[in-house]
Amino acid sequence: MxxxxxxxxxxxxxxxxxxxxxxxxxxxxxxxxxxxxxxxxxxxxxxxxxxxxxxxxxxxxxxxxxxxxxxxxxxxxxxxxxxxxxxxxxxxxxxxxxxxxxxxxxxxxxxxxxxxxxxxxxxxxxxxxxxxxxxxxxxxxxxxxxxxxxxxxxxxxxxxxxxxxxxxxxxxxxTMIDTLLKQRSRFTAPAIFATAALKPQGYLVMTLHRPANVDVQENLSLLISEIMNNSNGLPVIFPVHPRTAKNLESSRLSYPNLHLVEPLGYLEFNYLVENAKAVITDSGGITEETTVMGVPCMTLRDSTERPETCTLGTNELLGTDPRAIKPAMERLFRGEWKKGSIPPLxxxxxxxxxxxxxxxxxxxxxxxxxxx
Known part of the structure; x- marks a missing residue:
């Protein structure tokens, strides 16, 4: 064959x-x-x-x-x-x-x-x-x-x-979880872990690349501002997708605890995710990985093609309205985020x-x- x-x-x-x-x-x-x-x-x-x-x-x-x-x-x-x-x-x-x-x-x-x-x-x-x-x-x-x-x-x-x-x-x-489980012992701290003096559970990871979130500069700025204003001062690590970088260049956003980094390799990125307090994303695949690793995840989308990450896993669908971010972050910092479980197979x-x-x-x- x-x-x-x-x-x-x-x-x-x-x-x-x-x-x-x-x-x-x-x-x-x-x-x-x-x-x-x-x-x-x-x-x-x-x-x-x-x-x-x-x-x-x-x-x-x-x-x-x-x-x-x-x-x-x-x-x-x-x-x-x-x-x-x-x-x-x-x-x-x-x-x-x-x-x-x-x-x-x-x-x-x-x-x-x-x-x-x-x-x-x-x-x-x-x-x-x-x-x-x-x-x-x-x-x-x-x-x-x-x-x-x-x-x-x-x-x-x-x-x-x-x-x-x-x-x-x-x-x-x-199959993406096949890779995650096989490579988990090889996860490697990226340079930002040392330069930003990060501690396990002491920072947030953010990824944004969906057109609805990043193509209009005003929307992107509102989302990031709301996240930063409710981060409790924790470092927020943002590996920037190429399409997102273009709008960030002219956004004038400036927060001392916001760290913009280049896209990371697989082993480095998942090291960040596994040790994060939570992940804020609009990626579907990341919601699967956080579910298996037991990391709280907030998805800035109005729908998901992976509902099992919400019904069984650690993911919650917040939508694209920035106002949904504050109450979700408050629950996270009160220790009220769901534990989740791993889907069958x-x-x-x-x-x-x-x-x-x-x-x-x-x-x-x-x-x-x-x-x-």
Whole structure:
């Protein structure tokens, strides 16, 4: 069996690493399974891309399409044109995409038009917010996918509502948590930990990158001001996403306890998160990691595609109204934040289940082909 694996943006790398490891394990057991790793180049900044390959022990991609930059339409088109050539020259039995970034959508469309089967890891999650580019990516990808590997029963239910067949839906758990649990002992303090004299539980971590929060300078300034005014004087560490940095340059925000840092590597960022008093974010993936590490998390969004982080985990959905921040922070500092629990099958073995399922699927397919 030949599988083409797609990685394009920072969230993909954490999800693809354990899948590669699971394939290699099965190869060592004598299984006839091979992969080709395609990096679309959607994230082309070293801290957003290359450092993740190095830290997570992901092998060098077989090819980098170098399709980054431009508008979403330009980026999608670049990936599709370049991946079509790649797939024509190196045709697999299956294209495996992960997550909900532009690369996921673009490569799925190309594969299906070339009559190659598609498997989607992290399928079925829905925010219900069609203004989010990621929601469009998820919906379109799942509309044409052949095999759906899911992280929760909620995702399973979403796919059933959309008419997917039960045999297509395979509940495996969360590959991003596979990576988190494998790498947790290797987390490394970033430079800011020493330079800002940070102490465990003595600081907050903030990440913002959603267009609704960062594209309008006034909104961004209001959110950050409210967070800083209710931080009880604790240091707030803010690894700044490139799109956010542009608006911050002209915002004139100045707080002595606000520390702006470059995007961090995986091991450094998660060290910060694991030791933080709380995390304030608009990222979906971070809410999963905080849930597993038991760190209080506040999400500045009106909806989430990962509701299990709220119903079971440590996350709370605050919305985008800055006025919701103060009461949430007050509860945090009173020690009233919920403890949470870990969702089912978030146990570090999701990738193994994915590869086992694909081996079984293709064994049945091959047996059927021989029969006819």
């Amino acid at each position: 030949k599988i083409t694996l797609i990685a394009g943006a920072r969230p993909n790398f954490m999800k693809i690493a354990p899948i590669i490891a699971a394939i290699r394990d099965r190869q060592q057991q004598g299984e006839d399974i091979h992969y080709r790793l395609v990096h679309t180049g959607q994230h082309y900044d070293k801290n957003m891309s290359q450092s993740f390959f190095e830290q997570l022990n992901i092998p060098e991609p077989h090819v980098n399409l170098e399709a980054g930059g431009g508008s979403q339409a330009e980026q999608t088109a670049n990936i599709m044109v370049r991946f079509e050539k790649e797939l024509t020259e190196h045709r697999p039995d299956l294209v495996l995409v992960v997550g909900d970034v532009t690369s996921t959508l673009a490569c799925s469309i190309v594969a299906k038009k070339l009559m190659v089967k598609v498997a989607h890891v992290e399928a079925g999650i829905r925010s219900g917010d069609i203004t989010m580019p990621e929601e469009i990516n998820r919906m379109v990808t799942d509309a044409i996918t052949d095999y759906f590997f899911t992280t929760s029963e909620i995702a399973n239910a979403n796919l059933r509502k959309e008419g997917k067949q039960e045999e297509q839906i395979i509940f495996v758990g969360n 978030w146990d570090g073995h999701a990738a193994e289940r994915i590869i086992e399922s694909l081996i079984e699927i293709f064994a049945v397919t091959e047996k059927y082909s021989r029969a006819i």
